[in-house]
Amino acid sequence: MSATAALALAGCAPSTTGGGEDADASAGGSAGADTARVGIIYSETGPLAAYGEQYRAGLEAGIEHATGGTGEVDGTTIEVEYRDDAGSSDTAVAVAKDLIGQDYRILGGTVASGIAVAMAEQAAQNEVLYIAGPAATDAITGVNDYTFRSGRQSFQDVATAGAMLEDRSGKVVVFTQDNAFGQGNLAAVEAVLGSEGAEVASVLVPEDATEFTGFARQVVDEDPDLVFVAWAGATAGNMWQSLSQQDVFDSAPVVTGLADSATYAAYGSAGEQISFLSHYFPSAPDNEVNQALVDSVTEAGGTPDLFTVDGFVAGQMIVQAVAEGGDDIDAMIEALEGWEFDGPKGRTTIRASDHALVQDMFTARLVQEGETWTPEVIDTYPAEQVAPPEASGE
Known part of the structure; x- marks a missing residue:
């Protein structure tokens, strides 16, 4: 502003x-x-x-x-x-x-x-x-x-992703940054999908990393049934490019949170291959x-x-x-x-x-209109359906 x-x-x-x-x-x-x-x-x-x-x-x-x-x-x-x-x-x-x-x-x-x-x-x-x-x-x-x-919170993201999946079994690889945000997402995937029978593995990327080829290859080597990506910050474009170049999208379905509008073009052609959970976008x-x-x-x-x-x-x-x-x-x-x-x-x-x-959560797709990518709502998941379990407190 x-x-x-x-x-x-x-x-x-x-x-x-x-x-x-x-x-x-x-x-x-x-x-x-x-x-x-x-x-x-x-x-x-x-x-x-x-x-x-x-x-x-x-x-x-x-x-x-x-x-x-x-x-x-x-x-x-x-x-x-x-x-x-x-x-x-x-x-x-x-x-x-x-x-x-x-x-x-x-x-x-x-x-x-x-x-x-x-x-x-x-x-x-x-x-x-x-x-x-x-x-x-x-x-x-x-x-x-x-x-x-x-x-x-992260649990609501993962619960929304879980609601998108028909088969909760199999191997889920969490690809995320090695910081509080990423570790929180990993814990949430373990709590939500792991508790329902999924095998959960992770590829944690140092927060200051700028080259992602090797990490993307690790995802493929894990032979996943689902890849859950949680990412924040300016390196998202390079990260998605590396996943695409290393054929991660050919190895398993990829689910991630829809980030801010500055990232829409960064997904490139992969944008049409990703299943997006969404916290918010203005037209949702x-x-x-x-x-x-x-x-x-x-x-x-x-x-x-x-x-x-x-x-x-x-x-x-x-x-x-x-x-x-x-x-x-x-x-x-x-x-x-x-x-x-x-x-x-x-x-x-x-x-x-x-x-x-x-609060309610959404799932979305990215639709290309000329050179512009625009999100569209697929489903709205009611607040109680994706609510986190009550925390035990101090």
């Missing part, structure tokens, strides 16, 4: 400030009783910066929608401070401690699973509300009373809230995408917490636990027992 668009949106939704020592004094120190300060820690820079931009655009649209364009709840202004985690857990934790030291009682954000785990720990230690962003790791569901999520849901998301982000000069919805839902959750809880953390938690609301994906529930976000 351009700077001009960001300023235009800020004028009709929440007041916003940038990070760093030169930020306006109103973003730190004491605040009046009529201001609810929210610290958003997300990837403004780093390998997942594109996801961070989507999340921020959605967050601003969500607060705008939930407050009727005022940026206020019963006279209380929601003031958002944005800080960059640069894709680093250490940076995120340092920023979180700084904001908590300035008496910020609501924190949100991060697109990286490893960072979300670290942020959840800070939330519990300091007794502040934390609403994670697109980070998909199952580990933060039920981790503590203070941590919620505004996006889906058909309801008034989703239309509000699309209209708001578009009018601000942005483009709705995969993780815009997670920001939007975070905005709705922040407004609900402030509206019902004021500045009392326990009351905020109570306001969110068990809350059912209309989100961009339809009826959405925050499960009271472990804070899982129970």
Whole structure:
């Protein structure tokens, strides 16, 4: 989103400030009783910066929608401070401690699973509300009373993939990055498909790898009946090209999550061979809230995408917490636990027992129109059908 668009949106939704020592004094120190300060820690820079931009655009649209364009709840202004985690857990934790030291009682954000785990720990230690962003790791569901999520989790991805398969037996190879996100997906495949009789193997790729030929060959050598790919970041294009060159698509059906729109062309001819599970794309849901998301982000000069919805839902959750809880953390938690609301994906529930976000999921295909690839919904899987099992908690 351009700077001009960001300023235009800020004028009709929440007041916003940038990070760093030169930020306006109103973003730190004491605040009046009529201001609810929210610290958003997300990837403004780093390998997942594109996801961070989507999340921020959605967050601003969500607060705008939930407050009727005022940026206020019963006279209380929601003031958002944005800080960059640069894709680093250490940076995120340092920023979180700084904001908590300035008496910020609501924190949100991060697109990286490893960072979300670290942020959840800070939330519990300091007794502040934390609403994670697109980070998909199952580990933060039920981790503590203070941590919620505004996006889906890995189990929901895998449950959707499992719902697409008629035969759950055979050998499933998980091809993913060797990080919290990838390990979470592997664990989810083992939990969902492994429990139903599938043999689960894995090819874990170092997160900093840029050459994937050897790893793709390992997939073929495993002689799979199904390949489940979980991938995030800018190397997706090279990765898919390597899978195609090493004939992975000839060895077994390939299932993966539909990533953001920047990746559609990167699938190349393989796009027609992949079965996609989908968390969100702008034309998937058909309801008034989703239309509000699309209209708001578009009018601000942005483009709705995969993780815009997670920001939007975070905005709705922040407004609900402030509206019902004021500045009392326990009351905020109570306001969110068990809350059912209309989100961009339809009826959405925050499960009271472990804070899982129970929501619909989709399957999709990519259709080529000239030089453009466009996703189309195949099926919508109801929220309860793909809901994760209840986490045991601490």
